[in-house]
Amino acid sequence: MTARFQFQLAATDGRARTGVISTPRGEIRTPAFMPVGTAATVKAMMPESVRATGADILLGNTYHLMLRPTAERIAALGGLHRFMNWERPILTDSGGFQVMSLSGLRKLTEEGVRFSSHVDGSKHMLTPERSMEIQRLLGSDIVMCFDECPALPATEAEVAKSMQLSMRWAQRSRDAFGDRPGHALFGIMQGGVTRDLREESAAKLREIGFDGYAVGGLAVGEGQEAMFGVLDYAPGLLPEDKPRYLMGVGKPDDIVGAVERGIDMMDCVLPSRSGRTGQAWTRRGAVNLKNARHKDDPRPLDEACTCPACRNYSRAYLHHVVKADEIIGSMLLTWHNLHYYQDLMQGLRDAIAGQRLAGFVADFHAMRAAGDIDPL
Numbered sequence: 047m048t049a050r051f052q053f054q055l056a057a058t059d060g061r062a063r064t065g066v067i068s069t070p071r072g073e074i075r076t077p078a079f080m081p082v083g084t085a086a087t088v089k090a091m092m093p094e095s096v097r098a099t100g101a102d103i104l105l106g107n108t109y110h111l112m113l114r115p116t117a118e119r120i121a122a123l124g125g126l127h128r129f130m131n132w133e134r135p136i137l138t139d140s141g142g143f144q145v146m147s148l149s150g151l152r153k154l155t156e157e158g159v160r161f162s163s164h165v166d167g168s169k170h171m172l173t174p175e176r177s178m179e180i181q182r183l184l185g186s187d188i189v190m191c192f193d194e195c196p197a198l199p200a201t202e203a204e205v206a207k208s209m210q211l212s213m214r215w216a217q218r219s220r221d222a223f224g225d226r227p228g229h230a231l232f233g234i235m236q237g238g239v240t241r242d243l244r245e246e247s248a249a250k251l252r253e254i255g256f257d258g259y260a261v262g263g264l265a266v267g268e269g270q271e272a273m274f275g276v277l278d279y280a281p282g283l284l285p286e287d288k289p290r291y292l293m294g295v296g297k298p299d300d301i302v303g304a305v306e307r308g309i310d311m312m313d314c315v316l317p318s319r320s321g322r323t324g325q326a327w328t329r330r331g332a333v334n335l336k337n338a339r340h341k342d343d344p345r346p347l348d349e350a351c352t353c354p355a356c357r358n359y360s361r362a363y364l365h366h367v368v369k370a371d372e373i374i375g376s377m378l379l380t381w382h383n384l385h386y387y388q389d390l391m392q393g394l395r396d397a398i399a400g401q402r403l404a405g406f407v408a409d410f411h412a413m414r415a416a417g418d419i420d421p422l
C-alpha cells in the first residue's frame with residue numbers, strides 16, 4: 047500500500063501495456079475494466095460480489111450523485127466509499143457528459159453548464175470548480191476534469207471550438223483540484239476524429255500536467271473503425287509513464303482492440319445493463335437468454351466460466367427467470383457478465399506479460415467467430 051498515486055508499467059507487448067496503479071485504497075491492475083456504479087450501486091450486485099468478479103475499481107457518476115442523494119449528504123455520511131460499502135478505489139466522471147445527455151434545459155457558457163435536473167426539474171450549475179468540489183466531497187480517488195463532449199453529428203469547426211473550451215476547463219480543473227496527495231486528477235483529450243485537433247489537445251494537457259490522461263469523445267456513435275483509427279495514434283500522444291483511460295468502452299472486441307492500441311483503463315455500463323435485459327457476454331460472443339432454444343437446456347451458459355450463474359444454474363433456469371422477470375435473472379446475468387469482462391482483462395494482462403498477446407487475440411476472435419454451442 048502506498049500513500050501516493052503511482053503508475054508502474056510492468057511489461058509491454060507491441061503497443062499494449064500491463065502494470066499497476068497504486069493508490070492508498072488499493073492497487074488497480076492494468077489494463078483494467080471498471081464496472082459502472084452510477085448511483086452508488088452497480089445495479090443488481092452487492093459490492094462484495096463486484097469485488098469477487100475481480101474488479102479493482104468502480105466508476106461513480108457525478109451528475110447522478112450530485113442530484114440524488116447530493117454530494118454534500120454523501121460527504122456528511124463519510125464519503126462515497128463508506129456510503130456504498132466499497133473500500134477500494136473509485137473513479138468519478140466530471141458530470142459533463144451526462145449533463146449534456148440527460149438533463150433538460152441546458153445552457154452552455156464559458157463559465158460552465160446551467161441545467162435542470164432530470165429527476166425533479168431543480169436548477170443547477172456545473173463548472174470546472176463545482177465539479178472538482180463535488181468529486182472531492184464524494185472522496186473520489188481518481189477525479190476527472192470537467193469537459194464538454196459535443197453532440198454528434200458536429201462539424202470539425204464545432205469540434206475544435208468545443209475542444210478548446212475543454213482545454214480551458216482542464217486548466218481551471220487543475221487549478222481548482224489543488225494538491226491532494228493520494229488522489230489523482232486525469233485530463234481528458236478531445237478533438238473528435240481529427241488528428242490535428244487531438245494533437246493540439248494532447249499538447250495542451252501535457253503542458254498543464256496530469257496524473258493520468260483519458261481519451262474522450264469516442265464511443266459516442268462514431269463506430270469501431272473510426273474509434274480504432276483515432277486509437278492508432280492518440281495513446282502515443284500521451285505521456286508513456288501515466289495511465290491512459292478510454293472512457294465509455296465498450297463491447298469485448300472494442301476492449302481487446304483498445305488494449306492492443308495502448309489503453310490501460312476502460313469503463314462501460316454494457317455488462318451490467320445487458321445483464322438486466324437477458325443478454326450474456328461469453329467467450330463465444332453474445333447469448334440471448336430470452337431465446338426459446340434455451341428452454342429445455344440443462345447445460346451451463348458457459349461450461350468454462352466459474353461464476354455462480356454458470357456453476358450452479360442451467361440455461362433453462364436462466365431462460366425461465368429472465369422470461370418471468372425475476373430479480374435473480376438480473377443478478378445472475380450481471381454477475382456472469384462482469385465476471386466474463388474481468389476474466390478477459392486477466393487474460394489480456396497475462397498475455398501482455400507473457401509476450402503472447404497476438405496469439406491471445408487470435409484465439410479471442412476465433413472463439414467468437416465459432417459462435418455459441420449448438421442447440422440440443
Ligand SMILES: [Zn+2]
Pocket residue numbers: 347348351352353354355356357382383385
Ligand atoms: Zn459465468
